[in-house]
Amino acid sequence: MAPASGTSVSFDDALCKYVGEFGLQQKKIMVSVSVIWIPNALCILLMVFANKDPIKARWWRCMNEDAECLRVHGSEDPAAAGFCSLSEDSWAWTASNKSIISQFNLICSNAWLAQLVNSIFFLGYLIGS
Numbered sequence: 001m002a003p004a005s006g007t008s009v010s011f012d013d014a015l016c017k018y019v020g021e022f023g024l025q026q027k028k029i030m031v032s033v034s035v036i037w038i039p040n041a042l043c044i045l046l047m048v049f050a051n052k053d054p055i056k057a058r059w060w061r062c063m064n065e066d067a068e069c070l071r072v073h074g075s076e077d078p079a080a081a082g083f084c085s086l087s088e089d090s091w092a093w094t095a096s097n098k099s100i101i102s103q104f105n106l107i108c109s110n111a112w113l114a115q116l117v118n119s120i121f122f123l124g125y126l127i128g129s
Contacts, residue, residue, distance in 0.1 A: 044125075047118060047121065052098075052099055052101075053079070053101070054093070054095070054098070054099045054101055054102035054107075055078050055079050055083050055107060056077065056078065056079060057099075058073070058078070059093060059094050059095040059096070059098060059099070059102055060073075060091050060092065060093050060094060060102075061073070061091065061092060061094050062090060062091055063089065063090055063091055063092050064090065066086075066090045068082075068086065068090070069086055069090040069091055072086060073091075083107075083108070084107070084108035084109070100114070101114055
C-alpha cells in the first residue's frame with residue numbers, strides 16, 4: 001500500500017517492501033562473513049597464549065657449577081630470585097626456538113621490546129580497521 005501524499009516511509013518499511021525479510025540467503029551470507037573472522041581472532045589470541053615466559057618455563061640451564069646460577073634455577077620463580085643479575089656466561093638457552101622471547105633474547109633489560117611489538121601490532125590493527 002503506497003503511503004499517502006506528504007507522509008514519509010521509514011527505512012525499515014522500504015527495506016521490507018523492496019528487499020524482503022531476513023531470509024535464508026541473508027543468513028547464509030551472515031554466517032559465511034562471520035566465519036572469516038575466526039582466523040583473525042585466533043591470530044590476536046595467539047599473542048596472548050603463545051607468549052610464554054622462557055625463564056619461568058626453565059628453557060635455560062646453568063653452564064657451569066656456579067652456585068648462584070644453580071640457586072636461581074632451583075627457585076620457584078627464577079625471575080624474582082635474581083635471574084637478571086646472573087652473568088650471561090653462566091647460563092644458556094635449552095630451547096631458544098620455542099619462544100620469540102628466547103630466540104631474540106628479549107629478557108631483563110630488553111623485556112620491554114616484546115611489549116613494544118604487541119603495541120605496534122595493535123596500533124597497525126587499529127589503523128587498518
